[in-house]
Amino acid sequence: MEERTPRRPRIADVAREAGVSKTAVSFAFNSPDRLAPETASRILDVADSLGYRPHPVARMLTQRHTHxxxxxxxxxxxxxxxxxxxxxxxxxxxxxxxxxxxxxxxxxxxxxxxxxxxxxxxxxxxxxxxxxxxxxxxxxxxxxxxxxxxxxxxxxxxxxxxxxEDEGGARSAAEHLLALGHRDFLVVGVEPPLPGAKLDPEGVMGKRLKGYLSALAAHGLELPDHAVVVGPASIEGGIAAMRRAYEDGLRPTAVLAMSDAMAIGVLRAARELGLRVPEDLSVVGFDDIDIAQHTNPPLTTVHQPxxxxxxxxxxxxxxxxxxxxxxxxxxxxETRLMVRGSTGPAPRRRQEVVRVPS
Amino acid sequence: MEERTPRRPRIADVAREAGVSKTAVSFAFNSPDRLAPETASRILDVADSLGYRPHPVARMLTQRHTHxxxxxxxxxxxxxxxxxxxxxxxxxxxxxxxxxxxxxxxxxxxxxxxxxxxxxxxxxxxxxxxxxxxxxxxxxxxxxxxxxxxxxxxxxxxxxxxxxEDEGGARSAAEHLLALGHRDFLVVGVEPPLPGAKLDPEGVMGKRLKGYLSALAAHGLELPDHAVVVGPASIEGGIAAMRRAYEDGLRPTAVLAMSDAMAIGVLRAARELGLRVPEDLSVVGFDDIDIAQHTNPPLTTVHQPxxxxxxxxxxxxxxxxxxxxxxxxxxxxETRLMVRGSTGPAPRRRQEVVRVPS
DNA sequence: AATCTCCCCTAAACCGGTTTGCTAAACCGG
DNA sequence: CCGGTTTAGCAAACCGGTTTAGGGGAGATT
Structure with missing residues (x-):
């Protein structure tokens, strides 16, 4: 004569076993001070021996919130x-x-x-x-x-x-590179989640792009469309973007990446392409994720909290x-530019990238 | 005479509005085939116009699972x-x-x-x-x-x-270094979550340590207690552990780190200490996290899926x-050793680390 | 002794759904 | 026209708790 259904004990089981009402059991758990101390502890003991735990879903239902x-x-x-x-x-x-x-x-x-x-x-x-x-x-x-x-x-x-402050942060990144003498840029962006979709100008990436562009514009520079490449926000995405840009004949002296992960990919791709950072190529990321300060060289990037x-x-x-x-x-x-080792003065030799005079 | 409590509509509201029973509304949502098609769609329309969504908690309660x-x-x-x-x-x-x-x-x-x-x-x-x-x-x-x-x-x-296969993976890491001629090791471990607790020999870290030790033992080597340092499983933890070891006078030619994050910290600390990796110091990690292949040099580590x-x-x-x-x-x-750039032959010069002869 | 409090506890309603068991009407073949 | 099967929808029980309103008894007050 075994118990066949070892189903979860309910509050009614505890109540019956302890010889009290369901209410009392509920009180024992939720407001013990409304019960005589010894009653409360007896109920709790019975509950424990039965392995009873109040059912969280039922509790949520009556309490009207889920925590x-x-x-x-x-x-x-x-x-x-x-x-x-x-x-x-x-x-x-x-x-x-x-x-x-x-x-x-x-x-x-x-x-x-x-x-x-x-x-x-x-x-x-x-x-x-x-x-x-x-x-x-x-x-x-x-x-x-x-x-x-x-x-x-x-x-x-x-x-x-x-x-x-996405736009301001991006602007300060571009200004930093401009102050170092860079004029030939590659922007590495994060592609929108839906393939084919255009960069939402009100979205995060749109604002960052706007920041880059406004800094360039202040120096009378424009960014040709082909100098913006996008990919998934990952190291691999950054590697692929950088390689693609090089295959397309771009030879920037500075890369503005919209995400640190992609910037790290750019760092990696640059090494494979035989470029020294920051001597031949400067790279600045965005976000300042933890590993940004531990890359080689440490990544200059826009910190956001x-x-x-x-x-x-x-x-x-x-x-x-x-x-x-x-x-x-x-x-x-606020955002804040963190200048580290991945940016330096623009190299002397001129690049063949398209540049629009002011 | 406005409605003062814009409380969430319940199934009963929909039922009343549509002139059917609660059951019918429930059917409309969960098994529409039990209702005449036009009835079902009428109910759904009413529900929609009322902004009704079945309450997920109530649903969980009756369905007995939460998904x-x-x-x-x-x-x-x-x-x-x-x-x-x-x-x-x-x-x-x-x-x-x-x-x-x-x-x-x-x-x-x-x-x-x-x-x-x-x-x-x-x-x-x-x-x-x-x-x-x-x-x-x-x-x-x-x-x-x-x-x-x-x-x-x-x-x-x-x-x-x-x-x-923690133990086997750790063993293969140590064997790899031994084959490269290393004899002076530093083990960098992950500290237990509770401060002061001893390394649980049955835990992950315990097994990895056992793997290291068994490989060393097979070469007649022992690992002195002070050649094991621990810290939190982070880059900072690895940096601190490596620095501490150096301050204690240890001069290993190879580091066995129980986590990639710590190994990356070791890489970083080594650079600061003026050590070249892998010429002066070999480092092998554990886990093979994504960034492990993008460190400089790429990290030799034990891959686990x-x-x-x-x-x-x-x-x-x-x-x-x-x-x-x-x-x-x-x-x-299974685990699998991934040999990359952070390990190389042991340097010629002897180190002053304590070594126990076989 | 009657009334008032206070303490401890309970019955019943409620949270918002789903499911079971059933009925009335429609359908169907003979 | 009749018994049997389907179809469409309903009332009530249920999931497992909390909460409200209130009751009984003991001690204090008048």
Whole structure:
């Protein structure tokens, strides 16, 4: 006569075993002070002996919140997690979430649909990264009444958001190279997630490009279209982009990369092409990920507070989730050029790159 | 006379508005074929106009599963996410999870308690990484009836697990250096998460150390205790470890690092100490993270299939979650030495390191 | 002795869905 | 015209908890 279904014990089982009501058991776990001390501890003992744990889903249902925040990205997590930028960002998100007692739930397209993934997600709010404001998904989330905080996008005026000075940072990178005498540039950009799509001028990469261009324009320079190559934001992407540029006959003295990972790829490709950095070629990245200071030579790059971005996004989000603060803040963080070893004076010899006189 | 509480519409609201029962609404969403086509689409229209989405938590409660898997780590996520190893591992986990239609939930100690974090987590199963089998938490999870898959730990015979050939990989690393003529070694290890704890001989680091030692022993060599330094598994940790070793007077010709991040730190510290790699010093890492092939010089290291580890763990886990397969598999994956540029023949000059004759 | 408090605990409603079991009407062949 | 099968939809039970409103008894107050 064995018990055939070792099913999970419920609150009713504990109540029966302890000879009390379900309410009492609930009190024992959630507000023990509403029970006589010995009753509470007896209930807890019984619960323990039965191996009872309150069912988290049932609890969520009645308490109306999940103590979980979501991180929403339009790309598959499997491509995202290998990105050091995302790692650092998640670090910031996790730090704030952990401090506030929230768990982390990553939301990415399931079976191709971000909407259905979002529909399944049991979160109190979401941090949205890598999505432009006009993405239909974002509107849907808002309509569903789920609080959200946007990262790298400020287009929703009544929503909390965190952005960085992308344009200014990019400008300072280009100015740095211009001051070193460089005139022949190659811009290495991150391609949009959807193949074929044009660089969104309001997106992060669009702003960085704008920053580069405005610095060049101030020196009477223009950037020919073919001096902009794009690829995936990875070391391999950077290698491929640099090789392609060389095969196309470009011989820049300086490379402006929109991501550190790609800059590291450029460093690598340059070495293979027999170019010394920074003597023959200067390279500047963007983001200042951790390894940037440990490359050889150390990478000159535009620092942005990646971790803080994640942390602030969560703080902003929680302030509306917990209704501590209704007004939604728009945070704008600074960027800062970190001059290290990968940039130097432009070499003397002239390059054959197209240049437009002012 | 405005509606004051724009509360989320419930299934009953849709039912009333459409003039049908709750059941019909539920059917419209979940098994439309049980309804007349026009009824179903009318209900869906009403739902849409009301902005109704089925409540995911309520749905979880009745359906008895969450379509979410947890990743459990004993360390704070904020320290974990910056680790490239973990990034690659998560990539594998995410890949398998996404393919199977599961979302990802990261579980780390909340307010210092892994148990309470686990108690709140609404997951169908967990992938456990970095936890030894005798950790009280693991027992608790099993007792709670939550399916789990252990990574890097095989101690639970009736649980699915994924491990790699740590000892063999470490041995091959040491043998490679021995074959190059090295006799004076420094081992750079990853410190246990709890300060002061001794290296768990059954843990990953313990096995790697055992592998190093057995290769040395086969050549009649012993490793003095002071030739093993430990630190956090990061670039900084590697730099600090190498510096400390030098300050202690050690002058090894070869470094065996238990993690690539630390090996990269060693590379960096060596450069600062004026040592050429591999002419003056050989360095071999462990893991073969992505950047290992892009360091300067490219890092010789022991490859382990990190992504596959994550992927397999999820597959194994889901096979028990979905009861497709009751027998729990124990997977053991191979490691493989990747010889690259950071190792070379031992330099001629003898070092003053302590050496025990055979 | 009656009333008031306070303490400890409970019954029942509720959270927002899904699922089971059933019924009434439509359909069908003979 | 009749019994049998389908079809379309409903009411109620259920998932596993929390919370509200309130009841009974003991001690304090009048």
């Amino acid at each position: 979980t925040i979501g991180v929403l990205t339009p790309q598959a997590l499997s491509v995202i997690f290998s990105n050091p930028f995302f790692g650092a960002f998640s670090e910031g998100v996790a730090l704030a979430a952990e401090q506030e007692g929230y768990a982390l739930h990553f939301i990415s397209p399931l079976h191709g649909s971000l909407a259905s993934a979002m529909g399944r997600a049991t979160v109190d709010g979401v941090v949205v990264i890598g999505l432009s404001a006009d993405h239909p998904e974002v509107e849907q989330i808002r309509a569903a009444g789920v609080p959200l905080a946007m990262v790298d996008c400020t287009a929703l005026p009544d929503q909390p958001s965190v952005v960085v 990646i971790r803080q971005k994640g942390e602030s996004a969560v703080r902003l989000l929680l302030s509306v989730v917990e209704r501590r603060d209704i007004r939604s803040e728009q945070l704008r963080l | 979410t898997i947890g990743v459990l780590t004993p360390q704070a996520l904020s320290v974990i996410f910056s680790n490239p190893f973990f990034g690659a591992f998560s990539e594998g986990v995410a890949l398998a999870a996404e393919q199977e239609g599961y979302a990802l939930h990261f579980i780390s100690p909340l307010h210092g308690s892994l148990a309470s974090a686990m108690g709140r987590a609404t997951v169908d199963g967990v992938v456990v990484i970095g936890l030894s089998a005798d950790h009280p938490e693991v027992e608790q999870i099993r007792a709670a009836g939550v399916p789990l898959a252990m990574v890097d730990c095989t101690a639970l015979p009736d649980q699915p697990s994924v491990v790699v 990190i992504r596959q580890k994550g992927e397999s763990a999820v597959r194994l886990l889901l096979s028990v979650v979905e009861r497709r397969d009751i027998r729990s598999e124990q997977l053991r994956l």
